[in-house]
Amino acid sequence: MPAGAALSACCGPYLAGESWPPTPEAVMRSRYTAYVVRDEDHLFRTWHPATRPERVEADASLTWTGLDVLSATEGEEEGTVEFAAHWTSGEGAVRQRGAVRELSTFTRRAGRWFYRDGVTSTD
Known part of the structure; x- marks a missing residue:
């Protein structure tokens, strides 16, 4: 899915529970989206x-x-997915920026992909 794609065209159906992400990469992208919109239920389910x-x-x-x-x-x-997720925190003069890099491992269970664990580093 292209960067900046509408939620409904990308991960919206996964977060809504209408379908399940079909690949490790799709699970990871849906989990990133869940962090963006703070959908803790989706993070737990996946x-x-x-x-x-x-x-x-x-x-x-x-x-x-x-x-x-x-x-x-x-x-x-x-499966594995290596990614960098960029973030900001704070405001004005105390605004910080960074990225979390992770090599995530996904396992298939009952025909569905789940996030198992990951090795992270921060920039």
Whole structure:
């Protein structure tokens, strides 16, 4: 999906529970969107039950400003997505910018892809 695509043309059906993202990359993009709009239910639903926390909370102090998918792989049962998610926080002179880079691992369970875990770094 092109950058800046309308929510309804991209991840909206996934967040609304109308369909399930068909690939690891689509799950990751839907999760990024869920962080942007603070849809904690979608984050919880797409997290593999073996690794998800009891509660998922989006950080309200961050404004997510962009996503760069650096690589994506998809095997029969496991896939990976490496990405950089850009953010801002604060206002005026105390405004900060940064990015979180992550290599995420996704696992297929009952025919659906779930986020399992990831290795992160920050810029």
